[in-house]
Amino acid sequence: MTLNMKRRPVSLVLWGCVVLSLIAVGLLVMFKPVKEPESVETVVNRILVRVLPIAAQTVPDVVTLPGRVLANVSATLAVEKAGRIEEVAVDQGDSVTKGQLLLRIDNRLWVHQQRQAMLALEEADRDFSRWQPMHTNGAVSSSEFDAIRHRRDQAAVAADQAAVHVQQCLLFSPFDGVVDRRAVEQGEYVTEGQAVFDVLQLQPLKVQVFISERDVASLQPGMALGGVAPSLGGAVFEGRLTFLAQEAQPDRYTYAMELTLDSPPAGLRPGMIVDVQIGRGQRSGVIAIPLAAVIPRRGEHVVYVVRDGVAVRRVVVLDAIIGQNALIRDGLQEGDLLVIEGHRGLQDGVRVGIEANTGSNRVDSPDKE
Structure with a gap:
C-alpha cells in the first residue's frame, strides 16, 4: 500500500510533462510563419x-580636343593722321570690299601744303629747264647746275610727300570682309594711330587647336581633320591642317595648330568653341x-x-x-x-x-x- 502511494506522484509528474510538451508543439505549429510565394505586386514594383x-x-582611338574658331584675317584699322572726322562711310556689320572708303579725316591743312609743294616743284622745273641749255653751252659751271638740279629733285620729293599726307587722311578696307566694330563717330577728333575699325575676313574660317606632343608626330600639313560644332546642334565640319607650330607653347607645353575650313557650316562664327577629332588608330x-x-x-x-x-x-x-x-x-x-x-x-x-x-x-x- 505504501509503495503504490509513492509511485502515484511520479506518474502524475511524467504525464504532466508529456501534456505540456504536446501543448508547446501545438502552439509552435499554430503560430509558425508561413513563407508565402512572391506576389505579383512585388514583381511589378521592381x-x-x-x-x-x-x-x-x-x-577607334580618337582624341577630341577643343578648338576656337578664328577669322581668316582679323585686322584692327587705325588712322594715320590726326584730325577731325569728316565722314564715316560704313557701320559695324556692313560688308566691305578691298579698297572701299571707310573713313575720311579733315585734310585741308595737308591739301594746302600739297599746293605749296606743287608750286615749288613747278618753279624748280622752270629753273632747271632754263639752266640746262646754259650748262650744255658751258655758260654756267657744273656746280651751279648741280645745285639747280638738286633743288628740283628736293621739290619733287616734297610734292610726293605732300600727296601722301593727303592720301593718309583717307582710310580704306585692306580686303573683302565685314566691319565687326566701329569705335568712332563723325565729328570726333582722332589722334595719329588711333584704332577706329575692326574688320574680319570670314572666308575661309580657321580653327585653332592646341595639341600635346603625343599627337604631333601623327599630323602633317595638308591632312584632313574633322569635328563638330556643339553650339550649332552638332553640325559637322571638315578642314585642312594648314599650320603646325614647330615649338611648344612655353606656358602650356602644347603645340598650336590651325585648320582651314573652306566650307564651314552655316552659322559658324569667330570665337565659337568646336570639338576637333584627331585619330590615333585602333x-x-x-x-x-x-x-x-x-x-x-x-x-x-x-x-x-x-x-x-x-x-x-x-x-x-x-x-x-x-x-x-x-x-x-x-x-x-x-x-x-x-x-x-x-x-x-x-x-x-x-x-x-x-x-x-x-x-x-x-x-x-x-x-x-
Missing part, C-alpha cells in the same frame, strides 16, 4: 532597366561603354551592374573618353551586365527587372556620330 553585356572590343581588347551610363558622383565615376536580380554599385576608372563612349580602365569585366537605362534612380541593393532589348547593344564607334 525597377525595370536595360542592360548591356560587357565584352572587350576594338574601337585600340583592341578594351571595354567601352556608353558615356551616358556613367554617373559622376562626389568625385567618382559610378555605374550599376545587375547580379542575381539586384543592382550593384560599381566605381569605375575612366581611361579615355572617345566621342560618346567611355573607355574603362578598372571596375568592369567581361560578362558584367551594365545598366544603360534606368540607372539614374538606382541604389545599391535595389531589386531590378531586366527589360528586353529591341536592338543591338554594341557601343557605337565615334566615327558614326
Whole structure:
C-alpha cells in the first residue's frame, strides 16, 4: 500500500510533462510563419532597366580636343593722321570690299601744303629747264647746275610727300570682309594711330587647336581633320591642317595648330568653341561603354551592374573618353551586365527587372556620330 502511494506522484509528474510538451508543439505549429510565394505586386514594383553585356572590343582611338574658331584675317584699322572726322562711310556689320572708303579725316591743312609743294616743284622745273641749255653751252659751271638740279629733285620729293599726307587722311578696307566694330563717330577728333575699325575676313574660317606632343608626330600639313560644332546642334565640319607650330607653347607645353575650313557650316562664327577629332588608330581588347551610363558622383565615376536580380554599385576608372563612349580602365569585366537605362534612380541593393532589348547593344564607334 505504501509503495503504490509513492509511485502515484511520479506518474502524475511524467504525464504532466508529456501534456505540456504536446501543448508547446501545438502552439509552435499554430503560430509558425508561413513563407508565402512572391506576389505579383512585388514583381511589378521592381525597377525595370536595360542592360548591356560587357565584352572587350576594338574601337577607334580618337582624341577630341577643343578648338576656337578664328577669322581668316582679323585686322584692327587705325588712322594715320590726326584730325577731325569728316565722314564715316560704313557701320559695324556692313560688308566691305578691298579698297572701299571707310573713313575720311579733315585734310585741308595737308591739301594746302600739297599746293605749296606743287608750286615749288613747278618753279624748280622752270629753273632747271632754263639752266640746262646754259650748262650744255658751258655758260654756267657744273656746280651751279648741280645745285639747280638738286633743288628740283628736293621739290619733287616734297610734292610726293605732300600727296601722301593727303592720301593718309583717307582710310580704306585692306580686303573683302565685314566691319565687326566701329569705335568712332563723325565729328570726333582722332589722334595719329588711333584704332577706329575692326574688320574680319570670314572666308575661309580657321580653327585653332592646341595639341600635346603625343599627337604631333601623327599630323602633317595638308591632312584632313574633322569635328563638330556643339553650339550649332552638332553640325559637322571638315578642314585642312594648314599650320603646325614647330615649338611648344612655353606656358602650356602644347603645340598650336590651325585648320582651314573652306566650307564651314552655316552659322559658324569667330570665337565659337568646336570639338576637333584627331585619330590615333585602333585600340583592341578594351571595354567601352556608353558615356551616358556613367554617373559622376562626389568625385567618382559610378555605374550599376545587375547580379542575381539586384543592382550593384560599381566605381569605375575612366581611361579615355572617345566621342560618346567611355573607355574603362578598372571596375568592369567581361560578362558584367551594365545598366544603360534606368540607372539614374538606382541604389545599391535595389531589386531590378531586366527589360528586353529591341536592338543591338554594341557601343557605337565615334566615327558614326
